[in-house]
Amino acid sequence: VMPFLLRRTKDEVLSDLPEKIIQDRYCDLSPVQMALYEQFSNSDARRDLSLLVESEDQQSIADVAAPSKASTHVFQ
Incomplete structure (x- = not known):
């Protein structure tokens, strides 16, 4: 018998799903x-990212976020 996929x-x-619960x-x-965070906070890269976000260039923001998403994905 073949597996059944619905x-x-x-x-x-x-309508069948429970309400989403968000807990920070x-x-x-x-x-x-902490050392890495402070190093990044004082870096040119942080300033460049801040300018990029302020420019609201959505494609560039997505390009910057892609490596982070890939490294923290649950299926990695």
Whole structure:
């Protein structure tokens, strides 16, 4: 017997889903993480990113965010 696959769109099941719960959790940075954060905060790269975000160039912002998304993706 072949596996049965049921595909449904979000619109079809949205009423069956529970309400989304968003909880922000804060944690302290390790000394290494803090050093890296401070190093980045004082770098030219941070200033360049700030200028890019202020320019609202959506494609450039997406290009900058792509490596971060790839490195933190759950299927990595």
